[in-house]
Amino acid sequence: MNKHQKPVLTGQRFKTRKRDEKEKFEPTVFRDTLVQGLNEAGDDLEAVAKFLDSTGSRLDYRRYADTLFDILVAGSMLAPGGTRIDDGDKTKMTNHCVFSANEDHETIRNYAQVFNKLIRRYKYLEKAFEDEMKKLLLFLKAFSEAEQTKLAMLSGILLGNGTLPATILTSLFTDSLVKEGIAASFAVKLFKAWMAEKDANSVTSSLRKANLDKRLLELFPANRQSVDHFAKYFTDAGLKELSDFLRVQQSLGTRKELQKELQERLSQECPIKEVVLYVKEEMKRNDLPETAVIGLLWTCIMNAVEWNKKEELVAEQALKHLKQYAPLLAVFSSQGQSELILLQKVQEYCYDNIHFMKAFQKIVVLFYKADVLSEEAILKWYKEAHVAKGKSVFLDQMKKFVEWLQNAEEESESEGEEN
Known part of the structure; x- marks a missing residue:
């Protein structure tokens, strides 16, 4: 069945429905009622x-x-961009608002309570x-510095009491705010107010939940997005806890990336010299200490092979595999602390993977013979x-091997005395 087009009336003018006509003016009616009520309540925030x-x-x-x-x-009502629509007409504005309040934490906290209620x-x-x-x-660019400060304080307090989620901070990553330094300056004031309400652990936990913990550097322009610059800026502002938090986060992120790349290179059986060169470059670039790298190397080396499920065969397989990579571990265990970390990693691995329980001593002896571990480190681990x-x-x-090391040490000492 064909649908016929309905006839259209021409030359007919339709009047705007009264309801629609009224809506055009409702925002101003709303504004006038609100402004009048706020002016009557005055500075009495309970009355507000x-x-x-x-x-x-x-x-x-x-x-x-x-x-x-x-x-x-x-x-006042705000136009897009933040300018005041009624600027100049005092009857359409009120001074009983956050921007006109005193610039102190207690006053802004009282205003925050108004929003909470x-x-x-x-x-x-x-x-x-x-x-x-x-x-x-x-x-923010449309507001005065004092207004920005009060808004930062209000935001920090409301983040602290849970009225607002940390995701509001994504607005600060806008290019214009970042380039002009407004984002970083505002963030400092906001975090100070937040930490006046909650401890640093609570603040950093909220940042993690909002996936903002890895984006804090974006508060600065690209040429200043370094951990050192962030740390100095926030430490100078009295927010050392945030500086320390970012350093830890960046270090964890760097280690994860390093571990991922190492795993890839080991699975491709890259020459050990190439792996050593890559790790040294990453350590230098990311300011990573040897103690942070040795544990990663052990994990990657042990993940690079499919282990036999039979206990009597896995020890032989492990020794063969670790003998191949001992030169790599030796390069990054040049410090006593690195050696101890490696020993502890081996101990934990052998405990967590039951087939390796009986292989622990053999692995340590192999590393001793390959100059990965020193007798001093082994004795300290044991004691x-x-x-x-x-x-x-x-x-x-390890008892017998440790006794052998101690006897060898005593013999070398007595020989030295005789000479």
């Missing part, structure tokens, strides 16, 4: 909170949430408030530096 609570039943907070939060923060009362405003704060952070895992089993395995 009560006014906002009761007015929510008369005004459409859901539809005009952006206007509501613009006025509570900036005292409002959002607890009208739960549907939660997402709108999050969007508003993201928007305000994008508008005090071993870990708890399988301690009694491994110390028992």
Whole structure:
């Protein structure tokens, strides 16, 4: 059945529906009612909170949430970019807002309580408030330095009490804010306010949950995105905890990348000389100590082979495999601490992989003969530096070899005295 096109009336003018016509003016009606109520409440924030609570039943907070939060923060409706729509018309603005408040933590915390109460009362405003704060952070260039400071303090306090999620910080990574140094300056003030509410562990945990822990360097322009620059900037600002946190995060990230690349090279059976050169370059580039590398090498070497499931065969297989890579381990165990870390890694591995339990002593002897481990390191491990895992089993395995080392040491000392 064919559908016929319906006839269209021509020459007929349709009047705008009254409801639609009214909506055009509703934001200004909303604004006027809000500004009047805030001006009447004045600096009494308890009265402000009560006014906002009761007015929510008369005004459409859901539809005009952006206007509501613009006025509570900036005292006026904001145009795209952050300029005040009613700038110059004092009757359309209020001074009873965050931007006009005193620039101290206690005052801004009291304003934060107004937002907390409002959002607890009208739960549907939660997402709108999050969007508003993201928007305000994008508008930072339009605000004065004092206004930026108050907004940073408010954001930090609200992050601390859980009203806002850490994801609002993504707005700070905008190119224009980063290039002009606004992002880093704002972040410092925000983190100070946040840490006045919560400890450093809570702050860094929130950053991790929001996947921002690896993006902190992006607060700076590309030519300044180094751990050293970040550490100095934030330490000078009194935020050493964040500097230390970033160093740890960067180090962990670097180690993961290094381990991944090492695993790839070992699986391709790259010549040991090439692997040594690569590791040394990465250590220099990322300021990694030998003690951080030796454990990675052990893990990669042990992951590079499919181990026999039979205990009587795995020891022979392990010794053959480790003999091949002993020269690689020897290069990166030149310090006593590195040797001890390697010994502890071997101990933990043999305990965690039960087929290797009886192979521990043989591996240590192999490393001793290949100049990977010194007798000093082995003796220190035996006396005090071993870990708890399988301690009694491994110390028992090593007893005779340790006695032999001690006797050899005594003999060499007595020979030295005779000479």
